[in-house]
Amino acid sequence: MEVRDPVHGSIHILDEEVSVIRAPFFQRLRNIKQLGFSEYVFPGATHTRFLHSIGVMNVGDRAFDKLFGHLEKSAELMRIKETFKLGCLLHDIGHAPLSHTTEVAMPNLKELAIPSEFLSGDDLTTDRRATHEDYTIKSIADSSFSESFKQLEESFGVQRKHVADLIRGKTTDPKYFTYEGVNYFPLLHQLVSSELDCDRMDYLLRDSYFCGVSYGGYDLDWLLDNLEVCVENDNAYLGITERAVITFDDFLLSRYHMFVMVYFHYRAVCLEQLLYKYFETSPGEYSIPADIEKYIEHDDHFLMKIMRNSKNRYAGEIVRNEIPAKVYESFNDDQLKNLTNLQNFFEKENIEFIRCSSRGRLSKYYEDHLDQSENLYPMKVVRKYFGSDKKETFSIDKATELFQKFSKSHEINRLHCYTQNLSPAQIKEVERMARL
Numbered sequence: 001m002e003v004r005d006p007v008h009g010s011i012h013i014l015d016e017e018v019s020v021i022r023a024p025f026f027q028r029l030r031n032i033k034q035l036g037f038s039e040y041v042f043p044g045a046t047h048t049r050f051l052h053s054i055g056v057m058n059v060g061d062r063a064f065d066k067l068f069g070h071l072e073k074s075a076e077l078m079r080i081k082e083t084f085k086l087g088c089l090l091h092d093i094g095h096a097p098l099s100h101t102t103e104v105a106m107p108n109l110k111e112l113a114i115p116s117e118f119l120s121g122d123d124l125t126t127d128r129r130a131t132h133e134d135y136t137i138k139s140i141a142d143s144s145f146s147e148s149f150k151q152l153e154e155s156f157g158v159q160r161k162h163v164a165d166l167i168r169g170k171t172t173d174p175k176y177f178t179y180e181g182v183n184y185f186p187l188l189h190q191l192v193s194s195e196l197d198c199d200r201m202d203y204l205l206r207d208s209y210f211c212g213v214s215y216g217g218y219d220l221d222w223l224l225d226n227l228e229v230c231v232e233n234d235n236a237y238l239g240i241t242e243r244a245v246i247t248f249d250d251f252l253l254s255r256y257h258m259f260v261m262v263y264f265h266y267r268a269v270c271l272e273q274l275l276y277k278y279f280e281t282s283p284g285e286y287s288i289p290a291d292i293e294k295y296i297e298h299d300d301h302f303l304m305k306i307m308r309n310s311k312n313r314y315a316g317e318i319v320r321n322e323i324p325a326k327v328y329e330s331f332n333d334d335q336l337k338n339l340t341n342l343q344n345f346f347e348k349e350n351i352e353f354i355r356c357s358s359r360g361r362l363s364k365y366y367e368d369h370l371d372q373s374e375n376l377y378p379m380k381v382v383r384k385y386f387g388s389d390k391k392e393t394f395s396i397d398k399a400t401e402l403f404q405k406f407s408k409s410h411e412i413n414r415l416h417c418y419t420q421n422l423s424p425a426q427i428k429e430v431e432r433m434a435r436l
Contacts, residue, residue, distance in 0.1 A: 094135030239380035
């Protein structure tokens with residue numbers, strides 16, 4: 001099977017993988033837009049998580065061949081490769097309608113009844129709200145979707161639990177990912193989810209292309225050509241050669257610019273806030289089922305149909321792409337103080353407002369709240385010496401200042417209000433305070 005992709009060109013799908021892609025669980029992604037409400041701002045952004053997921057698998061295929069191409073293509077190695085490719089392909093299969101926005105309508109994790117062997121740590125006891133990652137694991141671990149894996153299990157020995165492990169980032173069976181005495185689980189998980197994962201390598205180029213902007217561009221070929229395997233204590237970690245550090249910097253900056261210019265666009269963010277208000281003011285009108293088989297029905301069209309038939313004012317505003325006017329936005333601490341003063345004025349005058357806060361970090365690498373499990377697999381840089389097989393390996397933060405420079409969150413705060421409901425005196429005061 002061949003897929004014609006506007007970003008990567010021809011993508012070839014193995015016969016054994018076709019049944020997974022054609023399964024209803026994966027086909028559901030055709031009706032979930034990659035960027036949620038961004039289509040209301042960038043009309044070309046109608047691309048879906050279906051094609052994105054196939055693109056991620058394609059990037060993963062290329063990355064694996066670069067890192068393991070020198071090894072003999074044994075049955076054992078092909079089993080690891082196919083497990084990894086499925087991790088790339090299925091990393092988003094649990095996404096709810098409008099991507100991340102509707103996760104507030106998900107049930108508690110316990111209601112999903114995910115088999116215990118697919119959970120670990122606090123998830124075994126904590127009664128938190130489920131996330132799209134939990135629905136991803138449930139789909140792979142305990143649903144009718146399992147029927148689609150039969151050919152892969154028979155031909156390559158792929159086990160669904162280990163596909164889920166790669167997505168979760170934790171495994172109780174590292175031997176499954178061990179080849180010639182080296183455990184490749186850390187490296188393969190990094191390619192599924194890390195600072196330089198196949199997901200980001202695809203969505204930056206894809207989102208930039210469909211939004212009609214150039215902010216997400218970077219040299220994918222050069223990054224892939226300079227991936228390296230870094231082995232420490234028989235564990236393999238993801239690395240890049242020193243000559244690709246500048247390209248990696250460009251990759252990080254591209255992501256930063258896409259957040260500021262596309263993902264944080266005020267209109268899309270405000271529409272998300274209106275959706276939250278819809279859920280708050282019409283509880284029970286829409287909820288995401290814990291039954292994974294019923295979850296297949298829940299896509300963008302399903303939710304939009306409910307909102308079109310709703311009498312809720314916020315649902316109507318979303319459907320009509322109407323948002324309250326943006327009256328102020330802050331990009332620094334001084335502006336944030338002024339925004340807070342304006343918000344206090346709204347509260348004092350009983351003026352309905354919406355505060356939108358967009359927080360983005362160039363890298364997770366320096367987040368203070370990272371727990372130990374999230375920082376188990378640090379990214380490496382490899383320095384090669386001319387005329388010698390000698391290599392020096394060190395952490396990425398020692399090779400670039402970009403992590404340090406952008407270690408703080410970039411936060412944009414905005415205030416919206418329904419200016420048509422303000423009195424002339426209130427409008428005058430808002431205009432005065434907005435000019436400060």
